Amino acid sequence: MKKISIYLVSMIFALGLSACKKTTPENVITIGEVGAMTGPTATFGISTHNGIMLAIEEINEAGGVKGKKLNLISLDDQGKPDEAAMVTTKLITQDKVVAILGEVASSVSLAMAPIAQQYKVPMITPSSTNPDVTKKGDHIFRVCFIDPFQGSVMAKFAHETLKAKSVAILRDIKNDYSMGLSNFFVDKFNSLGGKIAVEQSYSAGDIDFKSQLTSIRAKKPDAIYVPGYYTDVGLIARQARELGITVPLMGGDGWDSPKLKEIGGTAVNGSYFSNHYSAENQDPKVQEFLAKYKAKYGSTPDALAAMGYDAARVLAEAMERAPSLASNDLRDAIAATKDFSGVTGNITIDQDRNAVKAAVVLKVTDDGFKYQSTVNP
Numbered sequence: 491m492k493k494i495s496i497y498l499v500s501m502i503f504a505l506g507l508s509a510c511k512k513t514t515p516e517n518v519i520t521i522g523e524v525g526a527m528t529g530p531t532a533t534f535g536i537s538t539h540n541g542i543m544l545a546i547e548e549i550n551e552a553g554g555v556k557g558k559k560l561n562l563i564s565l566d567d568q569g570k571p572d573e574a575a576m577v578t579t580k581l582i583t584q585d586k587v588v589a590i591l592g593e594v595a596s597s598v599s600l601a602m603a604p605i606a607q608q609y610k611v612p613m614i615t616p617s618s619t620n621p622d623v624t625k626k627g628d629h630i631f632r633v634c635f636i637d638p639f640q641g642s643v644m645a646k647f648a649h650e651t652l653k654a655k656s657v658a659i660l661r662d663i664k665n666d667y668s669m670g671l672s673n674f675f676v677d678k679f680n681s682l683g684g685k686i687a688v689e690q691s692y693s694a695g696d697i698d699f700k701s702q703l704t705s706i707r708a709k710k711p712d713a714i715y716v717p718g719y720y721t722d723v724g725l726i727a728r729q730a731r732e733l734g735i736t737v738p739l740m741g742g743d744g745w746d747s748p749k750l751k752e753i754g755g756t757a758v759n760g761s762y763f764s765n766h767y768s769a770e771n772q773d774p775k776v777q778e779f780l781a782k783y784k785a786k787y788g789s790t791p792d793a794l795a796a797m798g799y800d801a802a803r804v805l806a807e808a809m810e811r812a813p814s815l816a817s818n819d820l821r822d823a824i825a826a827t828k829d830f831s832g833v834t835g836n837i838t839i840d841q842d843r844n845a846v847k848a849a850v851v852l853k854v855t856d857d858g859f860k861y862q863s864t865v866n867p
């Protein structure tokens with residue numbers, strides 16, 4: 491009995507292997523994905539992956555790229571830069587991917603980009619917004635806006651809409667995204683005549699923010715800018731309210747997660763953040779994406795999912811246009827992306843390999859993230 495089952499298992503294994511042989515490498519194009527599927531930013535990786543998979547399935551159903559099916563190898567980096575560098579090297583040297591999608595968190599993308607560049611494998615980050623990411627080399631691209639713009643969006647919102655005269659900053663000191671974004675916010679808010687009441691810092695994973703929040707409370711700011719990731723922000727909001735701080739919190743795209751409300755509860759209500767897309771956008775293209783995503787995953791796509799979907803489609807479209815998938819050909823084709831109609835807006839890659847796109851401002855409510863306004867670049 492035991493022998494038979496071992497025999498069966500090895501038969502299945504052998505069949506599986508030969509099936510793999512048939513489909514690799516002539517009939518498929520293998521691309522890599524690096525993301526945080528576990529850890530404190532796991533919803534970033536999972537949503538992005540869902541968006542990418544939806545795009546790949548559609549592309550494959552429609553015949554693939556250059557007559558070949560796309561095959562995605564997705565690796566978890568747990569949100570850690572070192573781990574991301576390791577799996578990026580593996581994707582390139584062992585799996586021989588022709589391009590890489592990822593990461594979301596800028597600090598993680600900053601660790602991957604030099605490797606992709608060294609091997610000249612094009613990398614497209616769906617949603618890393620720190621300006622330095624694409625400066626790592628001519629094979630590194632993004633399909634989102636960058637933080638000098640994102641910071642200015644919320645500075646203007648604070649000044650014009652909230653009529654805030656003074657704003658306190660609470661930023662994640664080891665996070666390139668958070669540090670960059672808070673600086674860009676400060677520059678813009680100062681230039682509008684606003685005052686920075688106080689700047690305080692934390693490190694991702696901290697659980698007690700009371701001393702920073704107590705210093706902030708003493709300065710009586712009109713709002714607090716917290717450009718961090720959802721797990722920390724949820725806790726910060728709770729503790730701020732416990733200390734009797736009632737002014738609105740503001741943040742950036744790093745707030746975008748269904749977990750923000752789970753962790754922050756009602757404490758995050760009435761806060762505002764900038765983002766790449768709103769699920770309330772009535773554009774038929776957006777609504778069609780929403781319907782397909784909901785049918786497949788049973789939830790409303792967040793911006794990460796939408797950006798993952800767009801990044802995969804931009805890559806596929808560039809592959810189709812490229813004379814070959816050789817590194818420089820593919821790089822040139824991605825660089826030439828123009829007016830690509832994405833669910834997060836029209837995507838044109840500029841000379842710095844960034845996309846120039848509008849941002850939206852959303853309000854956190856019990857009823858979800860409510861669209862407030864669109865800000866054009």
Ligand code: PHE
Pocket residue numbers: 534594595596597617618619620667743744745746793794
């Ligand atoms: N822009 C963030 C960063 O660069 C990542 C992010 C994008 C998070 C979109 C949430 C939504 O680190």
